[in-house]
Amino acid sequence: MDQYHFGADLLDAYRGTADWVKAVGIVTMAAFVLGFCTLIFKFQLALYEATQRHARRSRPDAEFRERFARVLGERQLDCRNKSGNDG
Secondary structure (H helix, E strand, O other): OOOOOHHHHHHHHHHHOOHHHHHHHHHHHHHHHHHHHHHHHHHHHHHHHHHHHHHHHHOOOHHHHHHHHHHHOOOOOOHHHOOOOOO
16 A cells, blocks of 8 residues: 555645635635734733833822922932931
């Protein structure tokens, strides 16, 4: 008995199918690849925007500094001398 070749049998079956089935297969694969790339790019964009939004929130802006200075007044906070020791 001759050895069975799966690839040759698959290629023969593909060649024997109707042209519209081949076209649907090609369009389906292309749509899947484009959809997957779109999904990845949207995720990357959302991740970038979230990172930028977090970076903007983590840096105090001028308005925040003004409010902070108004609430605390003109006193300076020194956290190094909280123990009461001057030496």
